[in-house]
Amino acid sequence: MSNIFNSDEFLFTPLGGSEEFGANLNLYSCNGELIAIDCGIAFADERFPGIDILLPDPWLLEENKERLKALIITHAHEDHIGAVPHLWERFKCPIYTTKFTATVLRKKFDQEGVEGTDIRVINLNEDIEIGVFTIKALPVSHSVPSSFSVFIQTPHGNVLHSGDWNLDPAPVTGSRTEEKTFQKISDKGIIAYIGDSTNAQVNGFSGSEADIEKGMIEEFKKCKGKIAVTSFSSNIGRVISIARAAEKVGRSVVLIGRSLHRMVGSAYDCGLMQDIPEFLTDDDISHIADENVVFIVTGSQGEHRAALARIARGEYSSVSLNKGDSVIFSARAIPGNERNINTVKNNLSAAGVRIVTPSDTKNTIHVSGHPCKEEIIQMLQWVEPDCVIPVHGERLQLDAQAKLAQACQVKRTIVPNNGSVIRLAPGEPEIIDHVETRMLAVDLTRIIPVNHQSITARRKLQYSGAVHASIVLDGDLKVLGEIKIDTIGLTCDRNDDCIIEDLEENILKSICDIEADIVRDEEEISETIRISLRRYVSDIFRLKPKTTIHVTCLDI
Numbered sequence: 001m002s003n004i005f006n007s008d009e010f011l012f013t014p015l016g017g018s019e020e021f022g023a024n025l026n027l028y029s030c031n032g033e034l035i036a037i038d039c040g041i042a043f044a045d046e047r048f049p050g051i052d053i054l055l056p057d058p059w060l061l062e063e064n065k066e067r068l069k070a071l072i073i074t075h076a077h078e079d080h081i082g083a084v085p086h087l088w089e090r091f092k093c094p095i096y097t098t099k100f101t102a103t104v105l106r107k108k109f110d111q112e113g114v115e116g117t118d119i120r121v122i123n124l125n126e127d128i129e130i131g132v133f134t135i136k137a138l139p140v141s142h143s144v145p146s147s148f149s150v151f152i153q154t155p156h157g158n159v160l161h162s163g164d165w166n167l168d169p170a171p172v173t174g175s176r177t178e179e180k181t182f183q184k185i186s187d188k189g190i191i192a193y194i195g196d197s198t199n200a201q202v203n204g205f206s207g208s209e210a211d212i213e214k215g216m217i218e219e220f221k222k223c224k225g226k227i228a229v230t231s232f233s234s235n236i237g238r239v240i241s242i243a244r245a246a247e248k249v250g251r252s253v254v255l256i257g258r259s260l261h262r263m264v265g266s267a268y269d270c271g272l273m274q275d276i277p278e279f280l281t282d283d284d285i286s287h288i289a290d291e292n293v294v295f296i297v298t299g300s301q302g303e304h305r306a307a308l309a310r311i312a313r314g315e316y317s318s319v320s321l322n323k324g325d326s327v328i329f330s331a332r333a334i335p336g337n338e339r340n341i342n343t344v345k346n347n348l349s350a351a352g353v354r355i356v357t358p359s360d361t362k363n364t365i366h367v368s369g370h371p372c373k374e375e376i377i378q379m380l381q382w383v384e385p386d387c388v389i390p391v392h393g394e395r396l397q398l399d400a401q402a403k404l405a406q407a408c409q410v411k412r413t414i415v416p417n418n419g420s421v422i423r424l425a426p427g428e429p430e431i432i433d434h435v436e437t438r439m440l441a442v443d444l445t446r447i448i449p450v451n452h453q454s455i456t457a458r459r460k461l462q463y464s465g466a467v468h469a470s471i472v473l474d475g476d477l478k479v480l481g482e483i484k485i486d487t488i489g490l491t492c493d494r495n496d497d498c499i500i501e502d503l504e505e506n507i508l509k510s511i512c513d514i515e516a517d518i519v520r521d522e523e524e525i526s527e528t529i530r531i532s533l534r535r536y537v538s539d540i541f542r543l544k545p546k547t548t549i550h551v552t553c554l555d556i
Helices: 002-006 059-063 084-091 099-112 179-186 210-221 236-248 258-269 282-287 307-312 338-350 373-383 395-407 453-464 496-512 522-541
Strands: 010-016 025-030 033-039 053-056 068-072 095-097 119-121 127-130 133-139 148-154 157-161 192-196 227-230 252-256 293-297 326-329 354-356 387-391 420-425 430-434 439-443 446-449 466-473 484-488 546-553
Touching: 010 157, 025 157, 033 133, 059 084, 068 084, 068 133, 084 099, 084 439, 095 099, 099 119, 099 258, 133 179, 157 179, 157 420, 179 373, 192 373, 210 236, 227 307, 236 252, 236 258, 236 293, 252 258, 252 282, 293 307, 307 338, 338 354, 373 395, 387 395, 439 453, 453 546, 466 496, 466 522, 484 496, 496 522, 522 546
Parallel strands: 033 068, 068 095, 095 119, 157 192, 192 387, 227 293, 227 326, 252 293, 326 354, 466 546
Antiparallel strands: 010 025, 010 420, 025 033, 053 439, 127 133, 133 148, 148 157, 420 430, 439 446, 466 484
């Protein structure tokens, strides 16, 4: 695949974020030089026991790091920035982004102990030459400050990489997505619009963050006890709206969750929190009456270790929610996280906590930061691209945006898979090749492939159980002492002791079948017993458990 980057062509390859939500990583190649856009995390599901976070595997960037001129980060959401501190040392290159995102990123690097980074703060609407590429960061409204689309100019033509955006007419932080900005680049000609598909199936417009404050005020008035509001920690506009609403109903605000403190700290550093009431700390909680407090908490996606999940389980030392208290979900569920979110809601409901979601109230307590159908149509009319390549979504969303583009008379649409190598120019855009894409897992302090044997073993244990036996034999292969047997996930109609008895009987039979004068190797004896025992368990329980046998032979 390295050879294709030697060509005098303009190529685009999504390495993550197409046909999935999260793990966004996009690669552009022109005349042998590369730039990457975004490098984010995804949430793990039940297929990856013990794993919370997945990362796109940057092997292609590593393999071509001498060609990689820049990593451009469009905004500070975790699905676009979260993998950078974990992976940057593998492909070291300059990072270009705006001030707020750079501030967040530096804190992340410090947290991970990564040194020697090269972060270059860029200004919006200014041309920046990066090798053969000229890029311009075009300001857009989104649910995190300083978001931008990337206008990429090359000798072969121009592309607009949208990043995440919407047409919020009155954003609480950041800039509006301005018609004149995108019509201006349209005059230069756009080969392809490579754009956000998240809400391509949703009619209408996404709404305005400015409406959240009023909606929260009305919702807070209904609440008698403590209030907890959960949202994405990077949504600084939402934090501001909640804080202003709380002040107007006579409540103080406490921030709960490390990522929330880091994000709000970055916002303060960048001067985005002016005229916002001072937040209280955990130490102040015991001195505030229940009816005078609003908690803003992390964990809107049901993350097991996040603040809201711990509070719901009664495991958060300084905060408890009980009967008469309220939790407001000011976020949508990312597809795949519904089960975890429902677990949190069930725990809260069991404690008598009132739960409010956007579908439970007429008040506006959440708006999306992504464009709905009418907004996508508006953008395509402004930009007038020759081709639309949908990214940032599952297949349904990608196909929906392609259909929208076709309805807008866009000449060509290409729906990519992760790994699709798309030649943008010269000639008509088309898929010309495919590269392998992989995922990595964050396993505590390690980063491992998602097919690592430790994850495979956990998955097997999760569904098939385990059997372990320890046996000591003398020189004639007679058992010394007791056979020690442990099982996980096996049950018997009679009682659990009967399982051990049956397994021990099978082991003794297997040992009797071994000819002592022929087989003397401990490993060979162990494997013979293991195969017999696993076959027995499979026949009886219709399971194929992880089976380990430890044999010690003593010459007595």
